[in-house]
Amino acid sequence: xxxxxxxxxxxxxxxxxxxxxxxxxxxxxxxxxxxxxxxxxxxxxxxxxxxxxxxxxxxxxxxxxxxxxxxxxxxxxxxxxxxxxxxxxxxxxxxxxxxxxxxxxxxxxxxxxxxxxxxxxxxxxxxxxxxxxxxxxxxxxxxxxxxxxxxxxxxxxxxxxxx
Amino acid sequence: xxxxxxxxxxxxxxxxxxxxxxxxxxxxxxxxxxxxxxxxxxxxxxxxxxxxxxxxxxxxxxxxxxxxxxxxxxxxxxxxxxxxxxxxxxxxxxxxxxxxxxxxxxxxxxxxxxxxxxxxxxxxxxxxxxxxxxxxxxxxxxxxxxxxxxxxxxxxxxxxxxxxxxxxxxx
Numbered sequence: 001x002x003x004x005x006x007x008x009x010x011x012x013x014x015x016x017x018x019x020x021x022x023x024x025x026x027x028x029x030x031x032x033x034x035x036x037x038x039x040x041x042x043x044x045x046x047x048x049x050x051x052x053x054x055x056x057x058x059x060x061x062x063x064x065x066x067x068x069x070x071x072x073x074x075x076x077x078x079x080x081x082x083x084x085x086x087x088x089x090x091x092x093x094x095x096x097x098x099x100x101x102x103x104x105x106x107x108x109x110x111x112x113x114x115x116x117x118x119x120x121x122x123x124x125x126x127x128x129x130x131x132x133x134x135x136x137x138x139x140x141x142x143x144x145x146x147x148x149x150x151x152x153x154x155x156x157x158x159x160x161x162x163x
Numbered sequence: 164x165x166x167x168x169x170x171x172x173x174x175x176x177x178x179x180x181x182x183x184x185x186x187x188x189x190x191x192x193x194x195x196x197x198x199x200x201x202x203x204x205x206x207x208x209x210x211x212x213x214x215x216x217x218x219x220x221x222x223x224x225x226x227x228x229x230x231x232x233x234x235x236x237x238x239x240x241x242x243x244x245x246x247x248x249x250x251x252x253x254x255x256x257x258x259x260x261x262x263x264x265x266x267x268x269x270x271x272x273x274x275x276x277x278x279x280x281x282x283x284x285x286x287x288x289x290x291x292x293x294x295x296x297x298x299x300x301x302x303x304x305x306x307x308x309x310x311x312x313x314x315x316x317x318x319x320x321x322x323x324x325x326x327x328x329x330x331x332x333x334x
Contacts, residue, residue, distance in 0.1 A: 046239055049232040056229075065220075068213040072236045075210060079243075 037093045040083035047073050051139070054120075058136050063129045066136075070121035077114035081107055094153045102150075109147040116143040201257045204247035211237055215308070218284070218300065227288050227296040234285035241278035245271060258317045266314075273311040280307035 033039055050069040057065045086100050099106045116139065123131040148154075197203055218233040250264050263270045284303060287296040312318075 043239060046232065046235045050236065053229065053232050065217065068210070068217045069232070071210050072214065072240075075207065075240065 036083050036085055036088045037090050040080070041092075043076050043079060043083060047076050050076075051144070054136060054139075058133060061129075063132045064124055064127050066132060067121050067124035070117045070124060074114050074117035074121060077110055077117060080110040080113070094155070096151050096153060099151050106147070106151055109151070112146055113143050200247050200249060200252045201254050204244070205256075207240055207243060207247060211240060215303070222293075222297060222300055225293060227293040228291045230288035230296055230300070231285050234281050234288055238278050238281035238285060241274060241281060244274045244277075258319070260315050260317060263315050270311070270315055273315070276310055277307050 050072045054066050054069045057063070057069070084095065084099055084106070089095055089097065116135070120132065120135045120139065123135060214233040214236045218230045221227075221229040221233070248259065248263055248270070253259055253261065280299075280303060284296070284299045284307075287299045290296075
């Protein structure tokens with residue numbers, strides 16, 4: 001009888017430890033404010049601002065300068081899916097429920113953004129002006145659009161890049 | 164006796180549920196990039212450095228507003244720094260000091276400070292006030308980068324200069 005109680009105690013103890021470790025890990029990974037809609041809108045705004053900066057630099061002939069913005073988009077892209085937990089649809093969100101109906105497609109389109117941004121970064125680092133211009137010319141459709149078209153409610157009027 | 168066992172079982176059951184729930188939360192959000200945290204954090208900090216260099220180049224060109232995007236990029240990626248320093252992640256390639264884990268609360272607050280300084284720079288830039296932005300930028304290296312790099316990073320062999328905008332004239 002005593003042995004049995006002891007065993008139960010050991011099991012209980014190790015489970016409590018496991019629970020504690022799990023909680024500790026999750027606090028460590030807290031990435032933002034706790035509001036995923038605000039967090040992802042902030043992240044996507046910065047993606048948009050980096051994209052506007054890319055366009056300005058290309059216009060000014062500063063091809064190499066594009067690399068830092070493209071790398072920012074590539075790194076941000078890796079966080080996108082984690083900012084769309086199931087059921088995180090509020091009145092402020094422009095996300096479509098299709099995100100969660102077609103999760104693998106959503107994941108693939110976030111990965112596509114990461115890859116395209118990585119390509120642009122590498123072309124900029126190589127100072128290959130022609131390649132950068134070609135990628136930039138199709139980026140809106142091939143990188144932003146493949147996710148925004150199926151998975152985002154269109155904005156009232158398209159946001160204009162700030163000059 | 165039976166009641167006692169039932170109670171133990173309920174307790175066990177709820178602890179198991181808690182354990183599963185918490186490790187699930189931990190795992191789904193812990194997944195970061197590659198399996199090599201040292202490479203990941205060096206990539207992240209390189210982007211921080213490049214964003215800062217871009218901000219400085221813009222200031223030199225008199226473009227205060229353009230600094231905002233770089234400062235916000237830094238503020239956003241600052242939130243990823245801590246999870247990229249799990250205990251024991253010290254390799255030959257890493258420039259991290261063991262003090263990071265010995266003084267974790269200080270490390271945490273210096274990362275938090277970095278995010279706040281980046282937001283301060285962003286907000287100054289958004290006002291388009293060049294002089295005000297320059298004031299924040301002037302202190303940024305010491306106040307934002309330095310408060311973490313001085314205590315927690317092995318100094319590089321020579322101070323990294325921001326990438327020159329023009330190659331040095333060699334003739």
